[in-house]
Amino acid sequence: MKNRLIVAGIGIPALLAVIFFAPLWGWAIVVAAMAAVAGWELLHTTQGIRFRTRFGVYAAVCAAAIPLGTVFGAGEFVLKLAGWLLMVVMFAEMMLTFRQETGRMHFVEPALVFMGGIVFPFMLTALVRLGQHAPKAPYILLTFVIVWISDSGAFFVGNAMGKHKLAPHLSPNKSIEGAVGGLAAAILGALLYGLILKLCGYYVNFLAMMVYGLLGSVAGQMGDLAFSAIKREYGVKDYSNLLPGHGGMLDRFDSTIFTAPLIELLVILWPAISVIAQ
Secondary structure, three states: OHHHHHHHHHHHHHHHHHHHHOOHHHHHHHHHHHHHHHHHHHHHHHHHHHOOHHHHHHHHHHHHHHHHHHHOOOHHHHHHHHHHHHHHHHHHHHHHHHHOOOOOOOOHHHHHHHHHHHHHHHHHOHHHHHHHOOOHHHHHHHHHHHHHHHHHHHHHHHHHHOOOEEEOOOEEEEEHHHHHHHHHHHHHHHHHHHHHHHHOOEEEOHHHHHHHHHHHHHHHHHHHHHHHHHHHHHOOOOOOOOEOOOEOHHHHHHHHHHHHHHHHHHHHHOOOEEEOOO
């Protein structure tokens, strides 16, 4: 717990500082690093002793390129180029193994590299694309507010009132009561965040914020369970020990991978925050 608090005490202020004070390209560098490490962790976890370093490099390079391409106005081109190159390279790797009778590569390996190098990074890059909507910082931070408050609500309500297991074979500590508590906390948290923004001079649609909180919490809890399912399948507790007390990048940002793209879609369909014209 001590390590967990220390990492959070350092990491959260640093994250907020970059979101609010760095240019968008600075934030994109942070997201690129997150995506690259997440891609590497996915392959290292799922391939185990068969992990090939070059596959991790393929995934990490493509993962980092997607948010960087987005912030410099070439997001669609970089995504298509990275996807095409990764597909060609991985199928070439697969076909070359058929020169031998044993040790042939299974399709699941290229598929996992593609997930770690293209799909997950594209989802995480929603954190950069949100910054391209005005106002920049409030929309980026919104995803984290919903995820963090939902997680906290689920944890505290689950500990106090949890009696019915939500997914006992997948995540034994999670309860239905905790999940409902997370939903309620996320809605209230989104409303409180909206109130703070309103006091800071922004226009806020509070009904939209409630919907953001509700759906964002659902997506975040689903992401948490989805990445737990991967860990259960491969028999690991954490994706890595990169963040003491928290595990790896995927352990810390599993919910964000599901929530950020949903918030982006909601912002496109029903903007909740805007700058009041002077």
